[in-house]
Amino acid sequence: MTALTKERNTPERLNKRCNDPMAAAVVIFAGALVVLDASGNATKGVTGTGLTARGVAMATVDNSAGAAGAESIETEKGTWRFENDGTDTVDRTHIGGTAYIVDDQTVAATDGTGTRSAAGKIVDVDDLGVWVEIA
Incomplete structure (x- = not known):
């Protein structure tokens, strides 16, 4: 990409809500602390290292029978x-x-x-x- 040569309408994101693919075989309940695992998939908070806090789940999502990414979950910071x-x-x-x-x-x-x-x-x-x- 090259530098701007005219005005640009740059999109803005408030960054309060996120929607992420879920890890395989997990159920996340509404109100749960949600983290991203090493693969960038959402899972419920657990004791462990390398997790990134993402927010609180806005709804319960059941991906217990699905592969990673089969379901997505919305979280709020x-x-x-x-x-x-x-x-x-x-x-x-x-x-x-x-x-x-x-x-x-x-x-x-x-x-x-x-x-x-x-x-x-x-x-x-x-x-x-x-x-x-x-x-």
Whole structure:
């Protein structure tokens, strides 16, 4: 491509919602923390490394009988409240730091000695859970 020589109408994307192909043999429930695996396919949040937090599932999608990419799921970025891990508990001293994925509804304060992927930035902690910004 060459540099512009006249005005261009450049498309804009708000980048709040995404739609991704799903990993094989997975069911993701509405409200679940969704991640992208090493292949770039959406799957539910689990303890593991190399995962990229994508957002929260907008609907339940069942790809339990399908191959990778047979179904797609819509996710939304933003600040969401997740369950606080009972052993590696996030508290108010962690605000501004990183929350780490335990499962599709739970986050922890640390990476579990290199076994957990980042969920996002800890925005707040209350009696009901941990508010995490997935950007």
